[in-house]
Amino acid sequence: MCPPQGPLETRQLRRLLAGSRLPGESGLLNHRSLPLSLLSPKRLQPPQPPQPLTLHFHVKVMRAGAGGGGRQSCQGAVGGEGSAASPFTTTPAPAFPSDVPSAPLLLAVEDVSDSSVTVSWEPPESLGRLGLQGYVLELRREGALDWEPVNVRPMMVTQLTVRNLAVGDKFFVRVAAVSSAGAGPPAVLEQLVHIQETIEAPKIRVPRHLRQTYIRQVGESINLQIPFQGNPKPQVLWTHNGHALDSQRVSVRTGDQDSILFIRSAQRSDSGCYELTVQLKGLEAKAAVNILVIEKPGPPSSIRLLDVWSCNAALEWTPPQDTGNTELLGYTVQKADEKTGRWFTVLERYHPTTCTVSDLIVGNSYSFRVFSENLCGLSASAAATKELAHIVKTDVVAKPKSFVERDFSEAPSFTQPLADHTSTPGYSTQLSCSVRASPKPKIIWMKNKMDIQGNPKYRALSEQGVCTLEIRKPSPFDSGVYTCKAINVLGEASVDCRLEVKASATH
Numbered sequence: 001m002c003p004p005q006g007p008l009e010t011r012q013l014r015r016l017l018a019g020s021r022l023p024g025e026s027g028l029l030n031h032r033s034l035p036l037s038l039l040s041p042k043r044l045q046p047p048q049p050p051q052p053l054t055l056h057f058h059v060k061v062m063r064a065g066a067g068g069g070g071r072q073s074c075q076g077a078v079g080g081e082g083s084a085a086s087p088f089t090t091t092p093a094p095a096f097p098s099d100v101p102s103a104p105l106l107l108a109v110e111d112v113s114d115s116s117v118t119v120s121w122e123p124p125e126s127l128g129r130l131g132l133q134g135y136v137l138e139l140r141r142e143g144a145l146d147w148e149p150v151n152v153r154p155m156m157v158t159q160l161t162v163r164n165l166a167v168g169d170k171f172f173v174r175v176a177a178v179s180s181a182g183a184g185p186p187a188v189l190e191q192l193v194h195i196q197e198t199i200e201a202p203k204i205r206v207p208r209h210l211r212q213t214y215i216r217q218v219g220e221s222i223n224l225q226i227p228f229q230g231n232p233k234p235q236v237l238w239t240h241n242g243h244a245l246d247s248q249r250v251s252v253r254t255g256d257q258d259s260i261l262f263i264r265s266a267q268r269s270d271s272g273c274y275e276l277t278v279q280l281k282g283l284e285a286k287a288a289v290n291i292l293v294i295e296k297p298g299p300p301s302s303i304r305l306l307d308v309w310s311c312n313a314a315l316e317w318t319p320p321q322d323t324g325n326t327e328l329l330g331y332t333v334q335k336a337d338e339k340t341g342r343w344f345t346v347l348e349r350y351h352p353t354t355c356t357v358s359d360l361i362v363g364n365s366y367s368f369r370v371f372s373e374n375l376c377g378l379s380a381s382a383a384a385t386k387e388l389a390h391i392v393k394t395d396v397v398a399k400p401k402s403f404v405e406r407d408f409s410e411a412p413s414f415t416q417p418l419a420d421h422t423s424t425p426g427y428s429t430q431l432s433c434s435v436r437a438s439p440k441p442k443i444i445w446m447k448n449k450m451d452i453q454g455n456p457k458y459r460a461l462s463e464q465g466v467c468t469l470e471i472r473k474p475s476p477f478d479s480g481v482y483t484c485k486a487i488n489v490l491g492e493a494s495v496d497c498r499l500e501v502k503a504s505a506t507h
Contacts (some may be wrong), residue, residue: 115167437486444484
């Protein structure tokens with residue numbers, strides 16, 4: 001808020017009231033056209049209290065060095081009936097010209113809305129010998145002679161907002177600096193201030209579900225609600241494919257913030273691009289909504305049975321003439337045997353126009369039919385074959401192939417030979433190898449070319465072609481060359497290895 005003004009001294013009050021209205025006088029004196037003189041205190045009448053003003057104030061930082069110690073701004077409204085005159089319009093001439101401040105500098109309009117105006121200025125170059133008490137702002141409407149004060153008391157502000165103005169008001173603005181000696185010369189804004197209605201550019205907000213093609217079925221209602229912005233209320237226009245709407249089928253209701261397009265029962269002819277145009281004083285915004293009205297497709301134009309072989313039947317058909325105003329999702333193929341007459345689905349959403357039906361039962365006769373399908377579902381009817389597909393049982397003669405017995409005879413051969421081995425006395429050890437032969441060979445183990453079969457110290461094993469010789473608790477005497485020999489009717493083979501049994505160390 002603006003800083004409150006302190007009480008005025010008697011001398012200051014006389015100076016400020018000297019320019020007030022006298023009894024029986026009307027109007028304000030213009031300080032430019034009439035010279036001001038001091039009035040006798042006897043002629044002074046007690047000033048009438050001014051009518052309440054609607055004032056709104058806010059303080060802003062002010063440059064250092066200006067009167068009052070800081071930049072401030074106020075907001076106020078033009079007063080009601082009986083507002084007191086501005087002090088500087090009838091202030092008597094000071095005894096010394098240097099007593100009053102000079103005219104404020106850089107008076108300018110900061111902002112204009114449809115109900116207010118904000119003006120600002122800079123402090124005067126000269127504040128006068130008596131110092132600055134504040135500023136007084138006045139308005140003079142176009143065609144009027146009198147200036148109307150915005151603030152009766154001087155305010156220490158350099159920006160002021162005048163509110164409660166009406167659209168179409170035109171007025172001039174002036175401001176003067178006031179000291180205890182009176183008001184200085186005013187600074188007058190040269191250009192006329194015009195209060196005009198604020199224009200908000202039109203803007204359309206299309207709902208998310210309408211930003212892609214809006215699909216409805218035949219017979220359903222269409223209800224499009226499109227919000228928009230604009231001030232003042234803009235002009236709204238709908239078109240269908242670039243032409244005016246059919247008022248017999250389409251109704252439009254437009255409010256302050258949205259427009260609604262309604263079709264009670266949609267037909268395929270209602271499909272197309274609906275464009276909404278919002279216009280406001282040379283500005284416009286457009287939005288388009290694509291609507292697609294669809295229905296079930298027609299059946300395929302024709303179908304025929306191409307071929308029947310074994311348990312298979314080949315079919316071919318032509319696409320429908322009417323797709324329901326949308327793309328087909330495919331075809332549904334069904335079959336029915338002559339005995340039961342029940343239909344079973346073979347293929348769903350099948351895109352080609354030819355197919356082969358397999359796994360038919362031998363001895364049965366089949367009929368086939370094909371449906372078209374789109375977003376609305378299957379076609380109301382189907383295209384059916386006129387002739388039956390007879391699955392005939394054919395005579396099958398078994399012709400067994402002659403069997404040639406394979407000869408698996410093979411001479412012995414070792415697939416895994418014996419490996420040299422080192423053992424510790426007192427611990428049993430094993431020697432192993434693998435042999436392949438057919439018929440099964442005879443296995444003979446030898447030590448240093450001498451047959452060791454029947455010796456209880458050795459145990460020979462043979463299983464699945466793996467030959468193993470176990471030497472029980474060997475001693476250094478058992479060291480030597482061991483041989484494994486395999487013999488059958490087709491030949492023989494042998495492998496050998498060296499076994500070393502190390503004597504234990506003597507302590």
